[in-house]
Amino acid sequence: MSLEKPKIDDSFRVLHEKAHEYITDQQEKLEDDFGFGQFSNYSVDWDESSITFQNEDNSSLKMTFQVVGTLETDTSKWSWKWNDPSISAEEREELEIIKNYGDFYDFSYLTIPSLEVTTPIAWALTAIAGYLRISKGIFRIQQDTNAHFVYFKEVLT
Template structure:
């Protein structure tokens, strides 16, 4: 049974917010990993995406640095031909290296791309405070 009836994300705060009627909201601090474009069939790392706020891609360059040290081209090339599976692979690598608590895939509002994120911190919302 899926009790999660809504979710949203705030790039300026770096938060994913999950909620359901009658239960506490779950807040996830996230780091953007990258995006997979359906149109161009490419992967774009968050560290090279100019449309992202620094709050959500402040640490992902660590993955690029790891790629340079190990000679792993997919971690150092900002954009390359890919499919959705590649997005999950890059997200798994980032999650492992950054000791993430989880990962999430968000479709764009126009369904042109998926944005891949990792969970840095997970907490319940303080329900005594106004939204």
């Protein structure tokens, strides 16, 4: 089975450019305000949808996150989280904004439930999702052969 590969047109490139600029600014704010990018490890609480970054000196940064999609690294299959039947109604409502935006502007990358993508495209999709949801930044959580791409919702500490 071959997964679909949508085309990238100029309007999608413009959206990605705006999203990339926005996310870069947000990541810089996290770095300036909280030292993001300087932590040596992190732990994930999947039940609370939170991630805590830590250093050996006990400094830490905790944020809530929303999974946008998952990339199976061995098959390059991207699956949008909005298509997961097990997500809560709240998550579905939050994530369907991304799909609805894709429907409205005919961006099939945002509307096809599963796609074959490269890691840079997965990052681009995550940046767009983070931009559309006015997030605090984006991140990739590696878990076995799956990379969960997330956007940060709220800084807790």
